[in-house]
Amino acid sequence: MASEVETALVERYFRHLGSVRTDVVLGIGDDAAVLRAPPGMDLAMTTDSLVEGVHFHPGAAARSLGHRALAVNLSDLAAMGATPGWALLSLSLPAIDDAWLGEFSTGFGLLARSFNVALVGGNLSRGPLNITVQLCGMVQSGTALRRSGARPGHELWVSGTLGDAAAGLQLGSDASGAAASAASATERAWLRARFEYPTPRLALGQALRGIASSCMDLSDGLLADAARLAQASGCGAILQVERLPVSSALRAHEPASSWQRALQGGEDYELCFTAPADQAARLQELAAGLALPLTPCGTLQAAAGLVLRSGSSVIQFSQSPFEHFIS
Numbered sequence: 001m002a003s004e005v006e007t008a009l010v011e012r013y014f015r016h017l018g019s020v021r022t023d024v025v026l027g028i029g030d031d032a033a034v035l036r037a038p039p040g041m042d043l044a045m046t047t048d049s050l051v052e053g054v055h056f057h058p059g060a061a062a063r064s065l066g067h068r069a070l071a072v073n074l075s076d077l078a079a080m081g082a083t084p085g086w087a088l089l090s091l092s093l094p095a096i097d098d099a100w101l102g103e104f105s106t107g108f109g110l111l112a113r114s115f116n117v118a119l120v121g122g123n124l125s126r127g128p129l130n131i132t133v134q135l136c137g138m139v140q141s142g143t144a145l146r147r148s149g150a151r152p153g154h155e156l157w158v159s160g161t162l163g164d165a166a167a168g169l170q171l172g173s174d175a176s177g178a179a180a181s182a183a184s185a186t187e188r189a190w191l192r193a194r195f196e197y198p199t200p201r202l203a204l205g206q207a208l209r210g211i212a213s214s215c216m217d218l219s220d221g222l223l224a225d226a227a228r229l230a231q232a233s234g235c236g237a238i239l240q241v242e243r244l245p246v247s248s249a250l251r252a253h254e255p256a257s258s259w260q261r262a263l264q265g266g267e268d269y270e271l272c273f274t275a276p277a278d279q280a281a282r283l284q285e286l287a288a289g290l291a292l293p294l295t296p297c298g299t300l301q302a303a304a305g306l307v308l309r310s311g312s313s314v315i316q317f318s319q320s321p322f323e324h325f326i327s
């Protein structure tokens with residue numbers, strides 16, 4: 001993209017997203033941003049891309065893409081117990097579309113402002129639609145949450161409800177799903193919003209420092225991600241399927257299969273964490289304070305691998321047990 005065009009687009013759509021923090025010494029417009037990290041803090045960095053046809057359907061709403069591109073990175077910092085600070089945005093666009101850019105920067109900007117994130121640089125280029133955000137945050141030195149601290153006997157917890165986003169994604173791309181659903185129009189809209197506008201659990205992640213023994217965010221579904229968390233801690237885990245938190249909207253929409261959706265649906269962006277059993281009361285207090293359900297739904301054990309249980313019986317499953325749900 002010609003540099004004058006890029007400069008004009010940055011001025012119009014993005015420069016105002018850089019002025020929310022006082023620790024930005026030099027933001028958008030120079031060769032690199034200069035940031036002043038406070039003493040006593042470790043920096044936490046992450047990056048994630050949204051690629052058309054891979055992470056979203058062609059024609060997806062630009063406002064939602066702006067929100068999600070930042071939200072998935074905020075969720076990674078939430079999983080570390082970090083506080084977000086500064087973002088870089090690399091945007092590749094097939095054509096300059098002012099309406100699209102306006103909506104995209106609104107979706108990105110509303111979420112950025114609500115978490116005090118400054119956009120401090122990036123680049124625009126012409127090409128297939130691809131959105132990459134890099135996010136830097138901070139956490140008091142030595143206190144970042146990790147995946148590796150769980151021990152046998154610790155309980156496995158999740159925030160919010162699971163599976164809503166995966167059902168919402170399918171509802172957004174398949175009109176027949178809505179026709180067959182017993183969920184109300186309001187419930188279906190809520191499921192779609194759970195995919196299009198996920199809420200990163202930053203306050204929870206920060207509060208879990210000193211309580212949780214390990215933590216990660218759920219992007220690929222609890223079944224895959226809990227296995228990763230347990231493995232990173234050198235443990236295995238038992239998941240109790242009847243304890244999985246499932247929303248009333250998902251239950252209405254998929255009465256027979258909501259628990260499979262909760263296990264396997266991706267894009268939840270809830271937190272999955274472990275804690276010693278004696279932290280349960282403290283976690284329930286935290287849930288009440290944050291008005292966010294926290295649910296214990298499993299236990300870590302020494303034996304490697306993930307075991308699914310319903311009541312006291314073990315559910316057998318293969319590598320891809322619920323292929324019929326993947327459309």
Ligand SMILES: [Mg+2]
Pocket residue numbers: 075076079216217218219
């Ligand atoms: Mg993650």
